Amino acid sequence: xxxLLDHLPELWQGLVVTLQLTAASFLGAAVLGxxxxxxxxxxxxxxxxxxxxxxxxxxxxxxxxxxVLAFFGLPEIGVKAxxxxxxxxxxxxxxxxxxxEALRSGVNSVSKGQGEAARAIGLTFTQSLRHVILPQALRTxxxxxxxxxxxxxxxxxxxxxxxxxxxxxxxKNVNLVEAQPIPIFVGAGIAYALLAALVxxxxxxxxxxxxxxx
Amino acid sequence: xKKMIAVVAVALLGLAxxxxxxxxxxxxxxxxxxxxxxxxxxxAASDILPGSTMEKIKSRGExxxxxxxxxxxxxxxxxxxxxxxxxxxxxxKALAKYIIGEPKVKIVNSASETREALxxxxxxxxxxxxxxxxxxxxxxxxxxxxxxxxxLTIAVKQGTSGITKPEDLNGKKVIAGANTPAIPAIKKxxxxxxxxxxxSDPECLQALKQDRGxxxxxxxxxxxxxxxxxxxxxxxxxxxxxxxYGIGLKHGDDQMKKFVNxxxxxxxxxxxxxQIWKDSIGTVVQGDxxxxxxxxxxxxx
Numbered sequence: 384x385x386x387l388l389d390h391l392p393e394l395w396q397g398l399v400v401t402l403q404l405t406a407a408s409f410l411g412a413a414v415l416g417x418x419x420x421x422x423x424x425x426x427x428x429x430x431x432x433x434x435x436x437x438x439x440x441x442x443x444x445x446x447x448x449x450x451v452l453a454f455f456g457l458p459e460i461g462v463k464a465x466x467x468x469x470x471x472x473x474x475x476x477x478x479x480x481x482x483x484e485a486l487r488s489g490v491n492s493v494s495k496g497q498g499e500a501a502r503a504i505g506l507t508f509t510q511s512l513r514h515v516i517l518p519q520a521l522r523t524x525x526x527x528x529x530x531x532x533x534x535x536x537x538x539x540x541x542x543x544x545x546x547x548x549x550x551x552x553x554x555k556n557v558n559l560v561e562a563q564p565i566p567i568f569v570g571a572g573i574a575y576a577l578l579a580a581l582v583x584x585x586x587x588x589x590x591x592x593x594x595x596x597x
Numbered sequence: 598x599k600k601m602i603a604v605v606a607v608a609l610l611g612l613a614x615x616x617x618x619x620x621x622x623x624x625x626x627x628x629x630x631x632x633x634x635x636x637x638x639x640x641a642a643s644d645i646l647p648g649s650t651m652e653k654i655k656s657r658g659e660x661x662x663x664x665x666x667x668x669x670x671x672x673x674x675x676x677x678x679x680x681x682x683x684x685x686x687x688x689x690k691a692l693a694k695y696i697i698g699e700p701k702v703k704i705v706n707s708a709s710e711t712r713e714a715l716x717x718x719x720x721x722x723x724x725x726x727x728x729x730x731x732x733x734x735x736x737x738x739x740x741x742x743x744x745x746x747x748x749l750t751i752a753v754k755q756g757t758s759g760i761t762k763p764e765d766l767n768g769k770k771v772i773a774g775a776n777t778p779a780i781p782a783i784k785k786x787x788x789x790x791x792x793x794x795x796x797s798d799p800e801c802l803q804a805l806k807q808d809r810g811x812x813x814x815x816x817x818x819x820x821x822x823x824x825x826x827x828x829x830x831x832x833x834x835x836x837x838x839x840x841x842y843g844i845g846l847k848h849g850d851d852q853m854k855k856f857v858n859x860x861x862x863x864x865x866x867x868x869x870x871x872q873i874w875k876d877s878i879g880t881v882v883q884g885d886x887x888x889x890x891x892x893x894x895x896x897x898x
Binding site: 544546548555560563 | 713714731734737738776781794795800803804809
């Protein structure tokens with residue numbers, strides 16, 4: 384136990400990086416996810432195909448492969464970014480596929496009549512998506528989005544592979560010196576569990592407030 | 598159709614031949630590894646004390662080793678044969694032969710962060726994984742040996758100037774393997790260096806070549822092997838640390854520790870140790886096998 388207290392500064396620093404990575408990537412994934420959903424439900428066939436290709440590609444590639452590929456591969460073609468930037472972009476792009484799918488299930492839950500009514504009053508596709516469909520869709524998928532956020536927190540641990548010292552890597556570094564894996568990794572595990580519980584709590588509250596009873 | 602098959606077969610044979618030739622150019626353990634094990638000693642029945650860890654291993658018929666599958670020259674799985682080759686891997690086989698009479702080993706890819714836990718809960722019998730003996734670690738595990746001594750050195754991209762000693766790393770970005778002794782060593786000798794870590798040796802080398810850091814601190818043996826394969830990097834110093842590698846055993850198992858130490862003494866005296874070195878590390882390091890370190894010579898062993 385004292386081993387955790389002795390190394391609190393390093394572990395705390397790791398937790399801060401985990402939080403940064405989580406917050407920035409979730410934001411990126413949310414924005415990209417909305418775009419992906421818009422593509423997938425758009426009336427233009429080519430755009431739908433692009434949306435489907437995006438989801439199929441990123442849901443079927445392991446995140447670690449994407450991270451290593453982006454980090455070591457892109458500099459070969461002259462694109463080089465800071466490790467944290469690379470990780471945020473890659474995690475965003477990857478998780479956007481999942482956010483997109485969750486949102487699409489929300490869109491599908493909005494009854495057809497809503498879309499037809501929006502069109503009948505003269506709204507364009509973008510307008511009807513923005514003012515009618517998406518607000519309702521979002522309210523339906525609060526819980527799935529929360530689950531994606533929790534998975535995203537856990538996935539940030541993979542960023543250690545591209546030199547980012549987030550919580551898991553910080554714990555490994557401490558263990559290298561102290562050689563006490565059980566208290567150190569149990570401690571890190573509890574921190575992850577608390578983060579996940581917090582997300583669960585927030586989404587639970589949000590869901591109760593936003594839910595639409597149909 | 599038959600013609601097609603013939604063409605494909607010939608092409609495949611050609612490819613296979615290329616593969617063979619390529620393999621020969623890669624420095625690695627020679628195929629004489631089997632002979633070393635053949636000549637390696639086996640323990641007298643009276644050495645396997647009843648109720649001991651050794652007896653347990655012998656009756657199981659397999660030695661479970663915590664090790665790596667991706668450490669060139671030390672413990673690397675050969676993708677062509679599936680065999681794990683290298684200094685640590687062969688040492689594990691020799692110990693298995695000593696206990697069981699046959700080199701039957703199962704390697705658990707233990708990853709350096711879980712070695713202590715795997716030994717404590719009995720998942721593995723021994724750890725052969727460039728396991729540097731430290732006093733902190735000796736509180737959690739027992740160390741037989743040291744069985745090999747190595748040291749850290751510095752590699753840079755060809756043509757880099759201004760780095761000739763560890764202190765020159767201050768204020769610079771330095772690459773190190775995650776969970777390697779390089780991290781504490783850099784912190785000690787160049788406290789102002791910014792350390793960047795990657796999971797494996799090839800990744801560290803790639804990062805060095807892509808200017809993710811100006812220098813790469815790693816075990817000399819690995820760097821020599823890398824520099825021989827790749828002229829884009831060069832080694833700029835002699836080893837500046839002494840890392841005594843120990844054989845990790847369950848904490849407090851004095852019987853087993855004495856047994857393994859006795860075995861080490863035997864294979865050092867009869868030349869098995871030296872042959873294992875020649876077949877692995879000796880394929881990239883010039884000259885004769887070094888003097889093996891004195892057993893029990895470092896604090897913690």
